[in-house]
Amino acid sequence: MAVYTHLGAEDLARLIAQYDVGELVSAKGIAEGVSNSNWLVETIGAEGSGARFILTLYERRIDYADLPYFLDLLDHLSAKGCPVPRTMHDRAGASFRMVEGKAAALIEFLPGVSPTRPTAAQAHSVGAVLARMHLAARDFPLSRANAMDFAASAAILDACGADRLASIHPDLPAMLAHAHSAAAIDLSALPASQTHTDLFPDNVLMRGDKVTGLIDFYFACTGPMVLDLAVTHAAWCFDAAGQYIADCGTALVAGYESIRSLEPAEVALFPAIAKGACLRFVASRAEDWLETPDDALVTRKDPMQFVERWRFYDEAGAGLLA
Ligand SMILES: Nc1ncnc2c1ncn2[C@@H]1O[C@H](COP(=O)(O)OP(=O)(O)OP(=O)(O)O)[C@@H](O)[C@H]1O
Ligand SMILES: N[C@@H](CCO)C(=O)O
Numbered sequence: 350m351a352v353y354t355h356l357g358a359e360d361l362a363r364l365i366a367q368y369d370v371g372e373l374v375s376a377k378g379i380a381e382g383v384s385n386s387n388w389l390v391e392t393i394g395a396e397g398s399g400a401r402f403i404l405t406l407y408e409r410r411i412d413y414a415d416l417p418y419f420l421d422l423l424d425h426l427s428a429k430g431c432p433v434p435r436t437m438h439d440r441a442g443a444s445f446r447m448v449e450g451k452a453a454a455l456i457e458f459l460p461g462v463s464p465t466r467p468t469a470a471q472a473h474s475v476g477a478v479l480a481r482m483h484l485a486a487r488d489f490p491l492s493r494a495n496a497m498d499f500a501a502s503a504a505i506l507d508a509c510g511a512d513r514l515a516s517i518h519p520d521l522p523a524m525l526a527h528a529h530s531a532a533a534i535d536l537s538a539l540p541a542s543q544t545h546t547d548l549f550p551d552n553v554l555m556r557g558d559k560v561t562g563l564i565d566f567y568f569a570c571t572g573p574m575v576l577d578l579a580v581t582h583a584a585w586c587f588d589a590a591g592q593y594i595a596d597c598g599t600a601l602v603a604g605y606e607s608i609r610s611l612e613p614a615e616v617a618l619f620p621a622i623a624k625g626a627c628l629r630f631v632a633s634r635a636e637d638w639l640e641t642p643d644d645a646l647v648t649r650k651d652p653m654q655f656v657e658r659w660r661f662y663d664e665a666g667a668g669l670l671a
Contacts, residue, residue: 352378352386353408354449361404364448365392367439368455370400379403381551383647384410384567389458401458402437406451411567413452418493419566420444420454422486422543427457429485432478432554433563434459461554461561467585469600470558476604478560479548479581483574484609486543495546495570499536499625502632503528509635517638518653524631527659531625536573539615544577545569549584575615578605579623583630583658591657593665602670616670620662623669627659 371392514521554562634652
């Protein structure tokens with residue numbers, strides 16, 4: 350379920366008429382995603398050519414003051430040839446409009462499907478596209494702080510509290526101290542750019558081994574590029590049983606370094622940053638777990654999955670990128 354707001358046919362047609370994208374033909378609610386309401390919109394131009402778009406109504410967790418950063422970043426990256434969707438601007442030039450009291454954006458539809466069991470070749474392509482994105486974003490004029498940085502993860506876990514964490518799993522409270530250790534890592538000297546920070550396979554569209562789209566930039570922020578690589582590594586390189594897939598990990602980093610070489614400081618800090626990245630998902634998943642009622646329609650994501658990945662990086666240490 351990811352259509353929280355009902356928009357009638359007339360509302361949709363009125364909205365689409367504000368853009369120079371032709372006439373509304375159909376709008377179908379998209380089931381995937383949990384944060385926002387999304388529709389696949391089809392239009393037809395005066396000359397009979399069809400076009401497809403994603404209409405997103407921002408429902409929660411997004412501060413509207415951040416929308417210019419997210420949407421302008423898509424346009425910046427797309428203009429530089431990165432596979433990200435462009436934002437359609439309305440006839441007045443605005444990248445988002447208010448509908449039913451909520452912000453709405455019309456975004457280019459990109460082809461492709463998200464891999465469920467990524468291969469090494471796909472991981473290589475994603476690594477290369479991530480590095481291209483980092484280089485293309487370095488002259489982006491806006492910036493945004495990471496609201497889910499390591500200090501925020503520690504604060505979220507603190508707010509959950511050891512007892513409630515233990516109610517999810519007895520091994521979770523031990524992660525509190527590790528989150529505070531991660532928060533103490535100094536990332537300030539690492540090379541920075543605009544980063545995605547949530548590049549899970551479900552946020553990448555692919556055709557075979559080719560990346561056709563990076564989507565869902567709503568955690569994007571200014572920060573260390575190696576953190577983005579570490580998040581992607583933790584999200585892509587483990588199988589359903591939690592086993593590390595070494596050839597995916599090697600391919601992801603090799604793909605990244607085919608475009609941008611990691612600096613020695615980034616290599617040295619990679620295992621510690623990967624552990625911090627795991628704790629970011631432990632924290633958000635634990636918080637969601639405690640806040641989501643047992644009978645909710647939304648499937649809760651298991652924080653322990655990222656505790657197990659944290660343990661992998663802890664054991665692998667410096668050997669991982671050697
Ligand atoms: N630009 C796009 N082109 C094609 N399909 C897209 C595009 N953007 C989103 N989608 C489709 O819509 C689905 C939901 O999008 P998205 O993941 O951004 O939703 P969300 O509710 O914001 O996400 P989440 O719950 O992951 O935070 C995606 O899984 C994908 O199938
Ligand atoms: N991709 C995240 C959800 C968004 O933060 C997760 O799998 O926990």
